[in-house]
Amino acid sequence: MGDDNEWLKLPVDQKCEHKLWKARLSGYEDALKIFQKIKDEKSPEWSKFLGLIKKFVTDSNAVVQLKGLEAALVYVENAHVAGKTTGEVVSGVVSKVFNQPKAKAKELGIEICLMYIEIEKGEAVQEELLKGLDNKNPKIIVACIETLRKALSEFGSKIILLKPIIKVLPKLFESREKAVRDEAKLIAVEIYRWIRDALRPPLQNINSVQLKELEEEWVKLPTGAPKPSRFLRSQQELEAKLEQPQSAGGDAEGGGDDGDEVPQIDAYELLEAVEVLSKLPKDFYDKIEAKKWQERKEALEAVEVLVKNPKLEAGDYADLVKALKKVVGKDTNVMLVALAAKCLTGLAVGLRKKFGQYAGHVVPTILEKFKEKKPQVVQALQEAIDAIFLTTTLQNISEDVLAVMDNKNPTIKQQTSLFIARSFRHCTASTLPKSLLKPFCAALLKHINDSAPEVRDAAFEALGTALKVVGEKAVNPFLADVDKLKLDKIKECSEKVELIHGKKAGLAAEKKEFKPLPGRAAAASGAAGDKDTKDITAPKPGPLKKAPTAKVGGPPKKGKPAAPGGTGSTGTKNKKGLETKEIVEAELSIEVCEEKASAVLPPTCIQLLDSSNWKERLACMEEFQKAVELMERAEMPCQSLVRMLAKKPGWKETNFQVMQMKLHIVALIAQKGNFSKTSAQIVLDGLVDKIGDVKCGNNAKEAMTAIAEACMLPWTAEQVMSMAFSQKNPKNQSETLNWLSNAIKEFGFSGLNVKAFISNVKTALAATNPAVRTSAITLLGVMYLYVGPSLRMFFEDEKPALLSQIDAEFEKMQGQSPPAPTRGISKHTTSGIDEGEDGEEPDDGGNDVVDLLPRTEISDKITSELVSKIGDKNWKIRKEGLDEVAGIINEAKFIQPNIGELPTALKGRLNDSNKILVQQTLNILQQLAVAMGPNIKQHVKNLGIPVITVLGDSKNNVRAAALATVNAWAEQTGMKEWLEGEDLSEELKKENPFLRQELLGWLAEKLPTLRSTPTDLILCVPHLYSCLEDRNGDVRKKAQDALPFFMMHLGYEKMAKATGKLKPTSKDQVLAMLEKAKANMPAKPAAPAKAVSKPMGGSAPTKFQPASAPVEESVSSTIETKPDPKKAKTQGASSKTKVLKWNFTTPRDEYIEQLKTQMSSCVAKWLQDEMFHSDFQHHNKALAVMVDHLESEKEGVIGCLDLILKWLTLRFFDTNTSVLMKALEYLKLLFTLLSEEEYHLTESEASSFIPYLIVKVGEPKDVIRRDVRAILNRMCLVYPASKMFLFIMEGTKSKNSTQRAECLEELGCLVESYGMNVCQPTPGKALKEIAIHIGDRDNAVRNAALNTIVTVYNVHGDQVFKLIGNLSEKDMSMLEERIKRSAKRPSTAPMKQVEEKPQRIQGINSNANMLRKGPAEDMSSKLNQARSMSGHPEAAQMVRREFQLDLDEIENDNGTVRCEMPELVQHKLDDIFEPVLIPEPKIRAVSPHFDDMHSNTASTINFIISQVASGDISTSIQALTQIDEVLRQEDKAEAMSGHIDQFLIATFMQLRLIYNTHMADEKLEKDEIIKLYSCIIGNMISLFQIESLAREASTGVLKDLMHGLITLMLDSRIEDLEEGQQVIRSVNLLVVKVLEKSDQTNILSALLVLLQDSLLATASSPKFSELVMKCLWRMVRLLPDTINSINLDRILLDIHIFMKVFPKEKLKQCKSEFPIRTLKTLLHTLCKLKGPKILDHLTMIDNKNESELEAHLCRMMKHSMDQTGNKSDKETEKGASRIDEKSSKAKVNDFLAEIFKKIGSKENTKEGLAELYEYKKKYSDADIEPFLKNSSQFFQSYVERGLRVIEMEREGKGRIPTSTGISPQMEVTCVPTPTSTVSSIGNTNGEEVGPSVYLERLKILRQRCGLDNTKQDDRPPLTSLLSKPAIPPVASSTDMLHSKLSQLRESREQHQHSALDSNQTHCAGTLTSSSTTNIDDLKKRLERIKSSRK
Secondary structure, three states: OOEEEHHHHHOOHHHOOOOOOHHHHHHHHHHHHHHOOOOOOEEEEEEOOOHHHHHHHHOHHHHHHHEEEEEEHHHHHHHHHHHHHHHHHHHHHHHHOOOOHHHHHHHHHHHHHHHHHHHHHHHHHHHHHOOOOOOOOHHHHHHHHHHHHHHHHHHHHOOOOHHHHHHHHHHHHHOOOOOHHHHHHHHHHHHHHHHHHHOOOHHHHOOOHHHHHHHHHHHHHHOOOOOEEEEEEEHHHHHHHHHHHHHHHHHOOOOOHHHHHHHOHHHHHHOOEEHHHHHHOOOOOHHHOOOOOOHHHHHHHHHHHHHHHOOOOOOOOOHHHHHHHHHHHHHHOOOHHHHHHHHHHHHHHHHHHHHHHHHHHHHHHHHHHHOOOOOOHHHHHHHHHHHHHHOOOOOHHHHHHHHHHHHHHHHHHHHHHHHHHHHHHOOOOOOOOOHHHHHHHHHHHOOOOOOOOHHHHHHHHHHHHHHHHHHHHHHHHHHHOOOOHHHHHHHHHHHOOOOOOHHHHHHHOOOOOOOOOHHHHHHHHHHHHHHHHOOOOOHHHHHHEEEEEEHOOOOOOOOOOOOOOOOOOOHHHHHHHHHHHHHOOOOOOOOHHHHHHHHHHHHHHHHHOOOOHHHHHHHHHHHHHHHHHHHHHHOOOOHHHHHHOOOOEEEHHHHHHHHHHHHHHHHHHHOOOOOHHHHHHHHHHHHHOOOOOOOOOHHHHHHHHHHHHHHHHHHHHHHHHHHHHHOOOOHHHHHHHHHHHHHHHHHHHOOHHHHHEEEEEEEEOOOOHHHHHHHHHHEEEEEEHHHOOHHHHHHOOOHHHHHHHHHHHHHHHHOOOOOOOOOOOHHHOOOOOOOOOOOOOOOHHHHHHHHHOOEEOOOOOOOHHHHHHOOOOHHHHHHHHHHHHHHHHHOOOEEEEOOHHHHHHHHHHHOOOOOOHHHHHHHHHHHHHHHHHHHHHHHHHHHHHHHHHHHHOOOHHHHHHHHHHHHHHHHOOOOOOHHHHHHHHHHHOOOOHHHHHHHHHHHHHHHHHHHOOOOOHHHHHHHEEEEEEEEOHHHHHHHHHHHHHHHHHHHHHHHHHHHHOOOOHHHHHHHHHHHHHHHHOOOOOOOOOOOOOOOOOOOOOOOOOOOOOOHHHHHOOOOOOOHHHHHHHHHHHOOOOOOOOOOOOOOOHHHHHHHHHHOOOOOOOOHHHHHOOOOOOHHHHHHHHHOOOOOOHHHHHHHHHHHHHHHHHHHHOOOOOOHHHHHHHHHHHHHHHHOOOOOOOOOOHHHHOHHHHHHOOOOOOHHHHHHHHHHHHHHHHOOOHHHHHHHHHHHHHOHHHHHHHHHHHHHHHHHHHHHHHHHHOHHHHHHHHHHHHOOOHHHHHHHHHHHHHHHHHHOOOOHHHHHHHOHHHHHHHHHHHHHHHHHHHHOOOHHHHHHHHHHHHHHHHOOOOOOOOOOOHHOOHHHHHHHHHOOOOHHHHHHHHHHHHHHHOOOOOOOHHHHHHHHHHHHHHHHHHHHHOHHHHHHHHHHHHHHHOOOOHHHHHHHHHHHHHHOOOHHHHHHHHHHHHHHHHHHHHHHHOOOOOHOOOOOOOHHHHHHHHHHOOOOOHHHHHHHHHHHHHHHHHHHOOOHHHHHOOOOOHHHHHHHHHHHHOOOOHHHHOOOHHHHHHHHHHHHHHHHHHOOOHHHHHHHHHHHHHHHHOOOHHHHHHHHHHHHHHHHHHHHHHHHHHHOOOHHHHHHHHHHHHHOHHHHOOOOOOOOHHHHHHHOOOOHHHHHHHHHHHOOOOOOHOOOHHHHHHHHHHHHHHHHHHHHHHHHHHHHHHHHOOOHHHHHHHHHHHHHHHHHHHHOHHHHHHHHHHHHHOOOOOOOOOOHOOOOOHHHHHHHHHHHHHHHHHHOOOOOOOOOOOOOOOOOOOOOOOOOOOOOOOOOOOOOOOHHHHHHHHHHHHHHHOOOOOOOOOOOOOOOOOOOOEEOOOOOOOOHHHHHHHHHHHHHHHHHHHHHOOOOOOEEHHOOOOOOOOOOHHHHHHHHHHHHHHH
């Protein structure tokens, strides 16, 4: 039975995989409990179960499976990583849960699926469920449908994609299983609830009975829009936020939701497209021209039947549309007109957007046909034009519509107005910008005055609709001249209008409180909104492109993007009221103004306004100004105030002081009030009048600028300019122009009406006054900055002299960029006066001005003769026609967009058989683009796309011309029009390699410049994928280049999803490419990301040549500081955006190609040919050359190292042994060279080489394996062993057993050489992995695994068993047997020594992996070199560099290695260390630079400091002596400032060096070491006495320093030395100094981190942690004095991190209770000192609510509050009653509290004890118990002992004064040791005292100060000043000394273990000094004692 229950001992994850069902059940139950406990969704615990969750749900035992499902559900709900398991778990649920008979299982399965959807994995879940529908088991199908239905019902149609479900519905309705059909019916009803009638077309072909049943169910559904009841995680928070506004927003919100949900799925999307063009009757085009109307009718009926299909396939419908258009326009039979109109309707509905390109041709024809009166014709035409409108945008057809508005026929006018009204309804404020509204309003205003009432009504309706869509504010400016009656009529119509998109747009403009929610923009444009916004062709593309998104920030205003600064509602709020006023504020009468002004101004002020005395007027202005300054914005009646200022004498004021004040007040009012244009008009005239005034001009400009900010610059500028030029004063004119130049720079050019300025500027240029002309030219210069060269065209007819001045001004501005606007930004963005120019295209400004140019109408010149010429059969005539067209365009320069039949004619020539004509046509199209400007957009679909087809031409020059044309067009149109619709993707679909590569290249160039994602770009992706696998290499390359740019817009997720339709093989390849592209994906708003640099830093090819590596690089190994050629290379290459990551199982061609290109610039051409030859013999030659040139070209080799290593990995895949041997030979030499050069492999070099090398360790040939192992060994010199460990660990997972065995052996060698810390990620994990192999089926692998673990056992002892975890009995017995055997085997003494040392040192030093042998990163070899060349400057430079590395990684133990190597021969390690021993030659090479080093102090100090870390003891001592000299002289000590960290680093590196190397070196004299220690410690003490310098030490350095010092204190080897005790005591003293003098925040932080590390490290000794804690207690005692200088936030962050690593539970598990008490004491003290304020210092903690620390602090605060309330009363009751009745309890309490406070403080402890003694004597029965009971045992005994001592003192006779603690004087010091004074020892009662007494007394003093008196055989207790209790001064007679001595000893030993509470005090600081002694006397005594000891 025992065996059966063995599983009980297993950990949870192993139970879950156990073969016994009971074990699994128990495992799942445990897992469930664990999951419910974990609060942090990102906890590492979750990851342990990642791989098991699938097993939870697919368990074969039904009972167990249920429990597994429960656990899995909780996991998915709470684990951050759960998403990774989606696919496998859901497929498991589908196949193994949905077929279970138990309903509970199915429910849980469904719940799990829904939970995955909730955590954002809906797509994956849906994919698996849809796969489940193909299962043969009907149960599974039913469950899948049910799950989909529930998901749809709960999450809604936005999350669950309906299209794929609807596709399979008809198949489900045909199922033989009734259950499936029923379930299908239910899901059909659910889908209908979400998309209503859109579901009907896809289901029209199912069984009629079923359809009827469905109809019945559908009718029963509620009509309201459904809402999801469950939300995704990301939506849940949002939803909570939206709750409140929804209750407030009421109707508007509701409308919003409908808009959001209902148009979500469009029936059109769910349909399959039908191809109709091929189905047209063959004789259709003949019939449609037939004379008999019946034949024509037949033809049309055939078309009508075809176009009834709701979705038509895209194609070339141009001819069909042309035919139908002809019928509509020319046919005399009205019945046929109606029929043709119906056909057009069908086409427009079926093609949607794709019909847009034909819309322009058809609209004018239909509108003109409205002259027909017959209702059925009118209705057919109305339907047709409405359907066509939806396929295009108002912008595109506006020209045609406006042209028809002038028709004389009233019916046409009426119907056109009605069409406009209907069109407006589809618009939103953003798609109906001012530029579009203006011409329409102008045309409609003519119609409201028409004689025909129906025309008037239609116009009213259209204007009313516009008013409703964009709001009054936008329309009112155009309705200024309309009389009130008509205005009311328009408003009345506006109220009746129902908009298509809910009432959003209208509300936005009228009800200012409506705040659109994020994400509402899309809804606002709804289904048709998309269409409206897509290819808008306004003259100014900017705003319209951004229109939909612009809505988010605030109410949509005039299509102006809510650009920078104005996005939030804040930008808009303040302005809203104001803007309404701008329109609403009527002009007030002077009486009303006076009344309003008198309400806010002092009465005297108003009276004195027109006083005749200027002083009174001035006083009045001053009061006026004060009043304005104090007024609130809301209560300032701006108009009334400016009216008062304009009141007589107004602007004719003669006194300049009064006038200046007046102008200043205007500026103030404009800045502070809601200043309207009405107010502005009152003052502007006066301001312009004064702008030229010498004294008042500046004030006038200031006021104008303020008004421009309030009323927008464009309006203000227009007013000011017209006023200035309507008067004659030239000074005013020139100053106005100057003001405007400046204002444009401040406000930006946005919205300015250039036309108006240009006429004024022309007037100014013609002025006689030269100042006016100069100002005008300056203004032109400023405008040129924004407008560009096209500005000059307006002035070409000026006189040459003037023109040359203008050109000179423009020349000055060339190349400058316009300054960023500093004023009026927020206002511009919220309420542009004109459309903004800051849209997407960078050249907007330019486009803007181009629109102002006079454009010529050329449509009349494009005659039908010309068109037929262009289409003639004779190519010469065709050419003539084209020449004529070119001539017409050239002559006209700028043309209007209407160019008649020209587009179709030119399109025909693009596929002309004569290539010369094709090129000519392309040139014409380029001309056309420039001539037509942005309006060329209209022709992108019918002319631009055919140009792209030409890119597939086989002739190079034709393709180049086509590309130039496409670019010329794209420059004018932007990319949006090209990427919309399916045209571009259709082109990419064509399998023409030329077309594909040109088009992809073009896209790769253009996509990065786009800021917004084109909607239809996703359509190109499938074709892009097929290009990735194209037969043509160039196409593949271009496709790969374009991939990152597609991803930049679409995102990785979408692109990866699109691979779903590919074949599995293709899918894998494409996904791999996507992964790579993801790494190279540029940032979104990027400018064109074309790579400029070559792939590599090229240079003249020698053999290996890095791109100019600096010379010192060959000596120094730090790569960080040099411009690394390799990095340059990889960066260069990656900027090409397609560098493949070097990662493969076998190298594919593209890897080899890539490497070849990369190497081309580093390797001579002939060598490269050899290297990449197909024949192996050439490879051998190449390797031979490389071996020969290795030494001579080493710089080049190092520069190209990554490429060389990659090339060698390719050789590992060759089958030829000779190449392999040669390659390994080269590698051995290479790594030897690298270690000599102290090179350090980078991560990329390592990861692209080591894994492939490790594969070779599994070679069958022994000789190869040996070589590989040798190389691996050498690699540890240039790459950290700990990182190597991970790579080799990966190698143990190979299928090749030889490789597994070799890797395991190698791991054993690593552990043996470098100790346990080499095991990564942790020793535990690593050993568990290794232990798995004990059960391997291959004997060699088993042995290797056992040997490795035995090696670890030898290093690490019995702890190995803990780390390995549970092994099966068989494996464990094998291991134990092997360990026993290895113990029996006799091993040589030296070997043992090697094994023991690591054990001990590791035990002590947990923090630095000191036993790792020298990877170059670990600096050991470099240090040796630094030692041997200590005298010369290069060493200094190198050492300085070292300090930039991570010092935890720096281990210096090559010294040790040197001594130990001979015993380790069997590891073949000796050759590794040779390079280290021969660095001499370099000294001579660089010594000449020695003098340069000393050129300044800093470098000298750097040099000296670098020598501190030298391996040569005498060099180091010399350096320390020099530094000490500096430190001892106050005036020089400052020179060390800035070098403190550097010095401390060097010092603790030297400490490590001594610890690891020198101490182990038998040959070294130990006196030397003591001498070095003395110097180091002396130096440090000097340093830490200078507070300013001590504070410079940073946290990390202090941490390492404390680590080093504590390690030194615990070093048992030192105590065995003669002077060892002295050293340890000095270290004690130093530690105290460090604690007191360092920056308190840094040292506290360092100690906390150190404690954390020491507790974490398995190998760390408990003693170490204990000493760290004692340091912390010491710090706690210093806290009351230092609390204010401490950065509490940082300390609390450190404590928080500590508590995160060690939660309470974990701390309690510690063997010692010290850690938890230390932490509590620290926090308690902080709480006590800071009170509740401490909770304000948690700012640096990210999620403090989850922090255990915050909870702990809150508890403490609460506790201390409670305590202060009641304890104090209770505790004193006992004592108080016994004291004098008068003294109240409180007083006694305070008195005692005061005394205990003194005892607890280090300065007054003695005084406190004395007072307590007096107190107890006076009130003998007083009870001090309450004060003691909360303190530590130690403190209590300290107080008792203290009182006892005082008692003896008072009664005794003798008294011994105390010393302050003696710092030992070392025998060999290089720094005077601080000696402390000891008061003379006398005897109070005059007895003669013998020497022995003095000796005894001195012993006590020494004992007390931590100095030892005897050579004890056993190791003395390792206590220190820190751990010693402070013993109050003892005074006793001689005979008491002996007894005291033993007592002291005991107490010392006892307190080594006692918990020191925060009240403990320490000798070193607390012993009071009564130093009045003769120091010499003391010195002599000490010397005597020393000599006696010897």
